[in-house]
Amino acid sequence: MSDVPMTIREMCEAYQVTPRTLRFYEAKELLFPGRDGSKRLFTRRDQARLKLILQGKRFGFSLEQIRQLLNMYDIGDAQATQLQETYKVAQERLDDMIRQRDELTEAIGELETQMEWGKSVIASLQQKEAAQ
Numbered sequence: 001m002s003d004v005p006m007t008i009r010e011m012c013e014a015y016q017v018t019p020r021t022l023r024f025y026e027a028k029e030l031l032f033p034g035r036d037g038s039k040r041l042f043t044r045r046d047q048a049r050l051k052l053i054l055q056g057k058r059f060g061f062s063l064e065q066i067r068q069l070l071n072m073y074d075i076g077d078a079q080a081t082q083l084q085e086t087y088k089v090a091q092e093r094l095d096d097m098i099r100q101r102d103e104l105t106e107a108i109g110e111l112e113t114q115m116e117w118g119k120s121v122i123a124s125l126q127q128k129e130a131a132q
Contacts, residue, residue: 005042006042010042011046025050026040030053030066030070031049031053032045056069059090065089069089072085
């Protein structure tokens with residue numbers, strides 16, 4: 001990350017997002033770019049926040065959760081509150097993801113069983129047709 005502010009185009013290229021995404025995050029008060037006339041300039045802090053936003057979205061955090069966690073940065077306790085709350089939210093999300101994975105694994109197994117049954121029924125019907 002550079003200390004030189006980045007334009008919206010540079011941010012889009014660096015973080016593989018669209019201008020619309022950046023404007024959306026700005027409207028949701030997740031990013032606070034400066035202005036030079038009508039040009040948005042994203043500081044090092046905005047760049048760090050965008051990295052965290054994208055990571056949070058990848059992990060399935062809501063934008064509101066991300067906003068609340070990011071806003072804890074300035075509490076003044078060396079980010080202890082922010083880190084503790086982030087850990088708590090991350091643990092809850094991990095628990096949800098594991099539960100979803102387990103449910104998905106079970107559903108996949110059931111579907112595979114049903115498909116094997118269907119495959120054998122189709123083969124049996126085809127054998128009957130061929131014998132006629």
